[in-house]
Amino acid sequence: MARPLPTIVFFAGAFADPSCFNRLAALFNDAGYPTVYATALSLNPSDPADITTAKDAQHAREKVLLPLVEDENKEVVVFTHSYGGVVGGAAAAGLSKSARKAEGKKGGGVIGLLYLVGNIVCEGETLLQAVGGAYPPFIKENNPSKGLAIIDPVMEILYNDVDISLKAEMEAGMIPNALAAFETPSGPPAWAEPEFNGRRTYLKTINDQCNPLFLQDMWLQKSAVEWETVDIQTSHCPFISRPAEVADICVGIFKRWAE
Template structure:
């Protein structure tokens, strides 16, 4: 008989953000029976050379706990730069299909890219913008960066009060994390869904669509897609839409 236990949901936050930004959506998921976590990535607020490698290891460590120790099924939801972390971090060994073949319980059932970077091997976040960070992500003398106009770019579909609050939670990140090429492609080993966000002013819809098309063509994988009207932070402005998507992909 099939288990009625809902999978755990692992949120992988983007640059400058932290788990506080995801508390609203995690509370919603928990209230509807989906155990949720969002580990704080070590690069946020830290000087280089800390970067992508450490962030990816953080996610692998969380999956070792959820999948290997607790033997849970897991849905991974990656946001923005979190898509790069996810792509780098999640090896085939975590796959539900791979573990089932070995007689093991638990495993990653699906990767969900939520207005997140979905890139070919050898590319970085900077590659998606033509090879370097765009002018609205300046780099200071310590090698740190922070998005300009974050209220508009990240939270344009929230109230002014919320824009100010969530902006106050942001911290600078080492630019090296966004310029390091990926050396592993998790999407080759796990089913993938991409949530397009139409009003995104940080990662425009056209760029989201271009990334999905490029990876699909270059790898021949199938990326299932869904679309919502949110800006760059649907976990704050449209958490119910994200929940409904996860309900759909988990049957």
């Protein structure tokens, strides 16, 4: 019997429902890869003051990663976008397949980390610190209410290479996010673990207006671990503008990790 292909677990960025990955997930499914969406508590919460980065990560770990790895014995690829890099990185800590095997644990584990312009933060660091300590002008704080934020203008910052016919859909998809998610510290990240040496890939979005290239390069250098990097000439959200290109790149990487 052929070995099952790994499950791809998507961690969306802030301000976005995980359904933003639907186009890309469908292409992964067509290639034989099951997909699962993690959710973040910080996405339009009823009480923004109750949100922390750690709670986002713990929620994803308990509700998504642990059931896949421990209960279903699945091999997993953690796929993160933007703020999803903070959540997915912390949620996957200690869950590499090689570490679990060394500990005598049966079943699955995380076999690789794919960051699509994912935010890289160190243990104890906040995302706000990682972007320089001040919010960029397109982050509208305390909007639409205290403790929440949105991005405006949406198209210029997130989707500057997306067909203009999708403008209404993209703007309608802007969901308020808790500011506390960006202002509370992260736990230990999986990417810092040696078990992921040779199993970290970072897709750099060269024309990104949200996380500019200089920030991406700074995060990679600061991480002090080795990443495979791939440059794509896109905006912040190529899973919307060029999903087939992203899928082709990723499937090639997944195949190597599953060998």
